Amino acid sequence: MSAPAPDARRTGAQIMCEALIREGVNIIFGIPGGAIMPFYHALPEYKDRLHHVLCRHEQGAGHAAEGYARSTGRVGVCVATSGPGATNLVTPIADAWMDSTPLVAITGQVSSLVLGRDAFQETDITGISVPITKHNYLVKRVEEIPAVMHEAFHLASTGRPGPVLVDITKDAQQAHTIPTWDAPLSLPGYKPTLEGHKRQVREAVAVMLSAERPLILAGNGVIQSGASAELREWAELLGVPVITTLHGLGGFPEEHPLSLGMPGMHGWVHVNRAIQECDVLFNIGGRFDDRVTGKASSFAPRARVIHVDIDPSEIGKNVAVAVPIVGDARRVLRALLDDLAHRPGPAVEARRAARATWLTHIRDMQDRFQGRHKELNRPETTSLMPHDVYAALNRAFIEHSARGEGYRVVSDVGQHQMWAAQLLDWRRPRTHITSGGAGTMGFAVPAALGVALAHPDETVWAIVGDGGFQMTNQEIATMVQEKVRNVKIAIVNNGYLGMVRQWQELFEGKRYSGTPLTGPDFAALAKAYGVRGVTVEQVGDVDPAIASAWAHDGVVLLDFRVEREVNVFPIVPQGQSIGQMLVAVGEHAEGDDT
Amino acid sequence: MTHTIVALVQDHPGVLHRVISLIRRRGYNIESLTVGHSETPGVSRMTLVVEAENVEQVTKQLNRLIEVLKVFDVTNDPTVERETVLVKVQAPASARAGLIALTESAGARVADVGSNTMVLEVTDLPEKVEAFIDLCRPLGIKEMIRSGRIAMTRGSGGGAGARATGTPGGAAGRAAPTGQPVDSSPRPYRAQADGDE
Ligand SMILES: Cc1ncc(C[n+]2csc(CCOP(=O)(O)OP(=O)(O)O)c2C)c(N)n1
Ligand SMILES: [Mg+2]
DSSP states (O other), X not given: OOOXXXXXXXXXXXXXXXXXXXXXXXXXXXXXXXXXXXXXXXXXXXXXXXXXXXXXXXXXXXXXXXXXXXXHSSOEEEEEOSTHHXXXXXXXXXXXXXXXXXXXXXXXXXXXXXXXSOOTTOOOHHHHTGGGSSEEEEEOSGGGHHHHHHHXXXXXXXXXXXXXXXXXXXXXXXXXXXXXXXXXXXXXXXXXXXXXXXXXXXXXXXXXXXXXXXXXXXXXXXXXXXXXXXXXXXXXXXXXXXXXXTTTTTSSOTTSTTEEEOOSTTSOHHHHHHHHHOSEEEEESOOOOHHHHBSGGGSXXXXXXXXXXXXXXXXXXXXXXXXEEESOHHHHHHHHHHHHHTSOHHHHHHHHHHHHHHHHHHHHHHHHHTHXXXXXXXXXXXXXXXXXXXXXXXXXXXXXXXXXXXXXXXXXXXXXXXHHHHHSOXXXXXXXXXXXSSOOTTOHHHHHHHHHHHOTTSEEEEEEXXXXXXXXXXXXXXXXXXXXXXXXXXXXXXXXOHXXXXXXXXXXXXXXXXXXXXXXXXXXXXXXXXXXXXXXXXXXXXXXXXXXXXXXXXXXXXXXXXXXXXXXXXXXXXXXXXXXXXXXXXXXXXXXXX | OEEEEEEEEEOOTTHHHXXXXXXXXXXXXXXXXXXXXXXXXXEEEEEEEEEOSOHHHHHHHHHHSTTEEEEEEOTTSOEEEEEEEEEEEEOOGGGHHXXXXXXXXXXXXXXXXXXXXXXXXXXXXHHHHHHHHHHHGGGOEEEEEEOOOEEEESTTOSTTSSOBOSSTTOSOSOBOOTTSOOOOSOOOOOOOOTTOO
């Protein structure tokens, strides 16, 4: 089996494979079925250049492609058949949409001859996916395939990245033609603005220099545009503290003296208070999601807001903005740094010095509030606390980094996810991968598969709840078939849909409706899949379990049976100001402006 | 408040669905929407009349659609706006002369005469159309269809003759959060093309 000669007529399916290869794709995740069979028929001819990972559920294929994309910055590709195959992709597509993840989803469609007649496995996936894709295509003619595929990758990866769906009828995959590549893109309505407007850039620098209590908020855009170095330079030159959103974690190293940590619903008290007190808030690449802002009308009440975003529609959507800058985070930061370089040095210097008091003030708040959440003040009980798991993981991360060994963390959705964000130390971009905007339980295990295949030399930790794990654990079978060895799964097993239980405890009088949860013996399940599974119940066993999992050449599942009813604190109750934080059951942070 | 938005879109299958889907999802209320060919082959022109607190969000969201070429909020621009209505009224032979006189005085036309009915047609400003319908009501309206509004700016301004929103520089100076009262005075738009100083 070999690919056809360049000038030979070939099938649409072969053209699809070649288009993928031309876009630099070497791995795709999917499941075959009737309407996509011609594509699968062609795949073996390209197998040395295009590796197909057979997942166990299309949702898994989609999340795996997302994990691949989020950890590499390249476009992830997933493939499914028509009808149920395509609808199973809806969740990961929506997830990618909410988190601006570059994804191309390819679905087979019934033949154009029967399209629109409720044919077997016909589903209007282009109609279904309109509100959750950046764009989508229905391809009915083989001649359209090269241009559509090129446009799809262009759209997915440029501007604000996002998912693009390409639905290709079976007859278009089967028809023959000689493809014409390299047709110019025909997207007259698509012109992302990359460079910040000069006057706005100048204005932003002036506002930052005039600020007494400035704050930088770094979001997903910093990671996506690869702006960490520029961000660091900008923060250091100005002496401005930096907070990182859930998707900004790793965009600014947490051990840096200017790093404050995460804001928002489960952010730190000192971070949220800093937001409420700051006089200038410089948001680069964050979208002021409600999990960050709390009640938007009382968010950062004293601040003039500078908002840098590649998507003009994000600016002014949730929070009023004084200085809007549309552009790519890295390019805008470069422009800001250039502008700053032309300002008189002593002025910049003086400003930086003046900020020391502001930073000291925030650090004082941090000392007052953060310790009780970050370091476990072990209660009388000796039972295993979630915090023990994270503390041990942190120790392992430090130890292995020191040896130059890479690692990445993929978290699922729930309490364990928030603890991961809060308690682990984030140092490098693209090492923290989670489902943020959509909050998709079941994300972590398949996403970890994608991350692991993209980074075979690193260790990938999937941190997952017992609830989310039971949604997509079948992808362990995919790991085994793919001979993936570098995934380590840590289940923070509390026997509950914990995050929902927490809300029920705090806000609904402990009515635990639909949240107590049983499961199989996860370690035994791991063994059934053919990987190592270990149950950990004692505090003293955590470090050794993590160490041996790391050392083991193969997938390992660690089932941490933690204390069941532990809450994630601090928490801003839904819809309230971020100035109002619960730090324990029924206890507000001292001095809250309630 | 009610805004009139003109959008130039690529004439592709599904583009209307995308626009409607967006408007529905974001919770804006469409009062009227018309689509038709523009002066450029392959480009359709939509006129949307929407009820929205924060119209800047509407235009920016529309601009996000790949097949949307340009969006103009022409609410505060001098425009020519037109709407057509067809009204079928009872018209026994005895009443016809009176009806024809009324039609003429209102600037309308008789589009069809049936044995017992007449179809009257008027194309005018939306308020005039409204007034004409009121005039017809006592006559007994049997059927009615309004076309929805089309709009074009007066004079020789470029493109749709108005300011394109959301293009290069994006947001205007001050944007207000959604769901909050915004001042309805025309928002100063700052052109953000480079080199404007
Ligand atoms: C697919 C999906 N269904 C439901 C929810 C709502 N939800 C959010 S967190 C959560 C509990 C998660 O439980 P678990 O995976 O055990 O994690 P824990 O919170 O206990 O750490 C649920 C049900 C969701 N986010 N995603
Ligand atoms: Mg749980």
